[in-house]
Amino acid sequence: MIALGQVEAAALLYREGLLLDRMDFDAWLDLYTPDCVFWMPAWRDDGVQTVDPDRELSLIFYRGRRNLEDRVQRIRSGFSVASVVMPRVAHMIGNVLAEPVDEGTTRVDSSFIVNVHDVRTNRSHAYFGRYEHDLVLHEGDWKIARKVIRLMNDVVPTMLDIYGV
């Protein structure tokens, strides 16, 4: 059985965080499979997160890397005032637990804090929560097939983009 070990799985998550910190979006996109799911659920009034992205609201939900490419394009476009003065971010990932699911699939749970400094306003904010990554073997490399971002502090000050979580 081909499985990704704890250390290698954690390394992939750290690499993702590093690429976002460096705003190296091409390399970041390359970590995802073409048919990946990228999902940050919203919170319901009864205090649980939404579970069905087709019947309930998410903060972000995409099926397909192609849609993440749109996000990157908008950030780089020069036509988004929210992306002109880019915030500075630092991802901290911990409590990484990797478990093999089946041949070529590893599920990874982790915790994150992303410190965001908004250069435009000189304000800092920390987003925190949990990640769930499904890592798969794709054309010989381990890629992210599914990432769930469970954002705990979901009252968003002004804006939040893909690099901030």
Next chain:
Amino acid sequence: MKPFALRDLVDDRPDDGVFRVNRALFRDPALFDLEMKHVFEGGWIFIGLSTQAERPHDYFTGFIGRVPIVVSRDGAGELRCFVNACPHKGVRLVQKLCGNARRHVCPYHSWTFDSAGANRNIKWQKNGCYSPAFDEENHDLAPVARFGEYRGFLFASLKADVPTLDEHLGEARKLIDLIVDKSPEGVELVPGRVCFTYAANWKMQLENCSDQYHFTSTHPSYIRILDQRAKEQSAEVVRSSIGAADFWQEDASGVTGGTMSFDHGHVLNWGVMPVSAALPEFEHAETWARLHGAAKRNWMFNMRNLTVFPNLQLAENASSQMRVIRPIAANLTEMQTWCIAPRGESDEARSFRIRQYEDFFNPTGMATPDDTVCYEEAQLGMAEQDRPWLQGHARGLTASVEGGNDYADMIELRPARSVLADAQLCDESLFGSYYRAWAARMAGVLA
């Protein structure tokens, strides 16, 4: 001595072709305190949908201005609205956003109330050596002064001396009908509330909803994505409704939409949207024409941004959004937002609606962040004192006419004023309606 004079804040001289707003309205903390008391705690405010408390003993909580409230459906099925504070020590009684409870017990000293707001227990009352004067006091939860419902939309006022809810809403009721009539079962909130703040005055959001002028300037990055997605036609990309419309395209010809202003500060900014599969509503197009007539059906497809003054915005454009504006400080606003959708729509339509909603409306999406950042940049500029008058309420003044027009007539809508517009007119004169309603609510405290 009244600290502010209306003429110093709103320069409203229609005969001279002048409508100007002073920057102080966006920045002054003393003025903000007066607004909270007299605009938000002194008149009708939107507080939620009846579907948020559907079964007996269901409740949800919120705020009217700074005052916490709870809306509770009692055992007999009647909705009631109370100040969410225990009469004993003022402690907020209910902490959860929603739930179901026959009894609400105060966490501090266990005073207990039923779902109709009646006090059912004062702990150890008999041994409490209370005076007869205390026993004569009412110990129930305090109901709000006025509470009313229009087709599932709930409104309340902490001040009793206000017009009836029907008078307050007036013609805006017909615009609420366009939303509710999308389904025989009415509308519901899609589960999942999205909340964000921005460091600017609440009137930035109030105006932006009705501001057609900003769309192509603030959102070119999003528009480019829409263009690209339209060309790509692949199943993978998020489909777009607004890309199929031309009310915002600068080269569109003829009447593409316009604005309407109603009494009490409600305004509509609208644009022609074709009855097409680009909208999740398309599955109902024929049914709606049969039930409501073609004219009303076509209006149900049009882009419509409705503000029910001062805190409710219903945006039907890229998707369908219900927003509630909650001012926190002169330079801080909290937004509560939901996707509002017809009940019983197909899985495909619901999913399509949600996908577009997230991309356009969320603070984590591709459009709203560019708005909120602009609000904050505007807030910085509001500090200027030497030239207090903003120039942002002048477009369309010479196009504004009393009453409606052919488009309004189609659904027997009778606005106080209206503007018919091509894509480049982008009326700002409708904002006048906000500030006249604002001035009316503030009349007692402005010289």
